[in-house]
Amino acid sequence: MMNLLRRSLCCTATLFLATLASAQVTTVSGTAQCQDRPYNMNGFTGVQPFQAARFCRVEAVDAGGNLLGWGETDGVGQFAFTFPDPGNSGVRLRMLAQSTTRNIQIQDSSQAGNPIWAVQVFGPTVNPPNNWNVGLVQVAVINDPSGGGRVGNPFNLLDEALNAMTFLSQQVNLGNPPTIGQTINIRWPRMGNNSGGSFYSPGTANIQMGNVSACDDTIFHHEFGHLVHNFFGDSDSPGGLHALCGGGQNPALSWAEAWGTFWGSNVMKSVGAADPGIYVNSTGLAGAGALAFSYRLEDASNAAGAPLCAVVPTGGTADELAVQCALWDLTDVPGDNPNNAADDDPYDGTVFPGGLTPWAAQWDVFTNYMLHPANGGTIPNNQNMVFDHFWDGWFVRGYMNNTTAVDRFVTTNAAWSIFRDIWVDAAATGAADGTFANPYPSVGQGFITAPSGARLNIVSGAYAESLLLGNKVVRLIHGGGAGTPVITGG
Numbered sequence: 073m074m075n076l077l078r079r080s081l082c083c084t085a086t087l088f089l090a091t092l093a094s095a096q097v098t099t100v101s102g103t104a105q106c107q108d109r110p111y112n113m114n115g116f117t118g119v120q121p122f123q124a125a126r127f128c129r130v131e132a133v134d135a136g137g138n139l140l141g142w143g144e145t146d147g148v149g150q151f152a153f154t155f156p157d158p159g160n161s162g163v164r165l166r167m168l169a170q171s172t173t174r175n176i177q178i179q180d181s182s183q184a185g186n187p188i189w190a191v192q193v194f195g196p197t198v199n200p201p202n203n204w205n206v207g208l209v210q211v212a213v214i215n216d217p218s219g220g221g222r223v224g225n226p227f228n229l230l231d232e233a234l235n236a237m238t239f240l241s242q243q244v245n246l247g248n249p250p251t252i253g254q255t256i257n258i259r260w261p262r263m264g265n266n267s268g269g270s271f272y273s274p275g276t277a278n279i280q281m282g283n284v285s286a287c288d289d290t291i292f293h294h295e296f297g298h299l300v301h302n303f304f305g306d307s308d309s310p311g312g313l314h315a316l317c318g319g320g321q322n323p324a325l326s327w328a329e330a331w332g333t334f335w336g337s338n339v340m341k342s343v344g345a346a347d348p349g350i351y352v353n354s355t356g357l358a359g360a361g362a363l364a365f366s367y368r369l370e371d372a373s374n375a376a377g378a379p380l381c382a383v384v385p386t387g388g389t390a391d392e393l394a395v396q397c398a399l400w401d402l403t404d405v406p407g408d409n410p411n412n413a414a415d416d417d418p419y420d421g422t423v424f425p426g427g428l429t430p431w432a433a434q435w436d437v438f439t440n441y442m443l444h445p446a447n448g449g450t451i452p453n454n455q456n457m458v459f460d461h462f463w464d465g466w467f468v469r470g471y472m473n474n475t476t477a478v479d480r481f482v483t484t485n486a487a488w489s490i491f492r493d494i495w496v497d498a499a500a501t502g503a504a505d506g507t508f509a510n511p512y513p514s515v516g517q518g519f520i521t522a523p524s525g526a527r528l529n530i531v532s533g534a535y536a537e538s539l540l541l542g543n544k545v546v547r548l549i550h551g552g553g554a555g556t557p558v559i560t561g562g
C-alpha cells in the first residue's frame with residue numbers, strides 16, 4: 073500500500089509540473105476606446121472622437137474562440153488580467169459591449185438569440201510575452217448589420233448606460249459597483265427590418281434601440297428613463313405610439329413620455345454635456361448632420377429656432393412636450409442653454425424652500441408620492457398617474473410651504489398652460505380623480521398661498537375644497553360638464 077501511494081503522489085506531482093510548463097500564465101494589459109458621435113441641435117457634428125471604453129469586458133480567447141481569461145476596463149479604459157497562454161496555437165483579444173460588474177449588456181438583436189456585441193481588437197498572436205501590453209485598442213462605429221447605410225456603436229450605448237447608472241446611483245443606493253439587481257439588456261438594431269423605433273418593454277430591464285438610434289444618446293436616455301420609472305416609480309402609461317405636437321393624447325402617456333426625456337436631460341447635465349436640454353433624433357446615417365428632428369426643452373423650439381409645434385401651441389398636461397418643458401424648467405440652470413445664458417424660469421437649480429434642489433424634490437415626489445397602494449403609496453388604484461399627481465406631491469411632500477415656493481411652481485407650470493385640474497364627477501362618486509372621501513386635501517392647503525391668477529378647474533358637483541378655495545386668491549374658472557364656469561372669483 074505504501075509503495076502504491078508513493079507512486080501515486082509521485083505521478084500526480086509530475087503531471088502538475090507538466091501542466092505548468094505548457095500553460096504559461098500571461099498578463100495582458102492595454103487601454104480600450106470606443107468611438108462616439110457627438111451631436112447638437114443640428115444633428116451629428118461629423119467629428120467622431122474616440123473615448124475611453126469604461127467598465128467594458130475584454131476577453132482573451134484561443135484560435136477556436138474558447139475563453140482563456142477576461143477582465144474589465146476601469147473608468148479610463150485601462151485593463152489588465154491574466155490568462156493561461158495556449159502558446160503556439162495563438163491568442164486573440166476581443167472587447168464585449170458588456171459591463172460584467174454593472175450587469176449591463178448590449179445585444180445584437182439582428183442575430184437570433186441576441187448575442188452580446190463582441191469585436192476582435194487584437195490578434196491572433198502566438199506566444200505573447202509574459203507581460204503583454206497591447207497598447208491602445210479601439211472600436212470604431214459599426215455598420216448596422218440590417219443595412220440601410222446607418223452606423224451606430226453598441227459600445228457607445230454601454231457608455232451612456234454607465235452614465236445613467238452613475239446618475240441613478242446618486243439617487244438611490246445601488247451598491248458599489250451599482251446594479252439594479254438584474255441584467256440590463258440593451259438591443260440594437262431591430263431584428264430583420266429597417267423600420268421601427270426604440271422602446272422599453274414594461275416590467276423588464278430590456279431596452280430596444282431602433283436601427284437609426286444607436287448613437288442617439290437622448291433617445292437612449294429617454295428609454296432608460298422609462299426603465300427608471302418602472303423600477304423606482306409607478307407608471308400607468310398605456311405605452312404605444314405618442315406624438316409631440318397636438319396635446320390630445322392620454323395624460324398618463326404624456327406624463328411617462330415626458331418624464332423619460334426629462335430624466336435623460338438630467339443625466340446629460342450630470343456628465344457636463346454642453347447642451348443637455350435638447351432632444352435629438354437622427355437618421356442614423358453616416359457623416360455630419362443626419363438630423364431627423366430635434367427640439368429644445370427650454371422653449372420647445374426646433375433646430376431653426378422656431379416653435380417645434382407651430383400649428384397647435386405646446387401646452388397642457390396631455391401634451392408631452394409641454395410636460396417635459398415644464399419639468400426641465402425645474403432643473404435647468406443659467407448657462408445650460410447656449411442660446412440663452414440667463415435661463416427663462418424662476419428656478420436656478422440651487423436649493424429652494426424645503427431644503428432640497430428642485431431635482432431632489434421632484435425625485436422625492438416621483439418615487440415616494442406618485443405611487444399606488446400596492447407600491448406603498450396613496451394614489452387610488454383607479455387613477456392613472458398624471459401631472460396632476462406630480463403637482464399634488466409638491467404640496468404633500470412639503471415643498472410648497474411658503475408663497476415664494478408656490479409662486480415659482482405655479483408660474484413655471486403656467487408658462488406651459490399646465491394648471492391643477494381637479495376632476496370630480498357630477499354624481500360626486502369620485503370615480504375620476506380621487507375618492508370623494510379624500511379629494512387631495514393638501515391641494516387646498518397649498519392653494520391657500522397660491523398667487524392670484526393660478527387656475528383651478530372644477531367639474532360640477534360637490535367638492536370638499538371648493539368653499540376653501542372660493543374664499544382665497546385663487547381665481548376659479550372653467551366648470552361643469554358643458555364647460556360652463558361654476559365659480560369665478562378672486
Ligand SMILES: [Zn+2]
Pocket residue numbers: 294295298328329332
Ligand atoms: Zn418613450
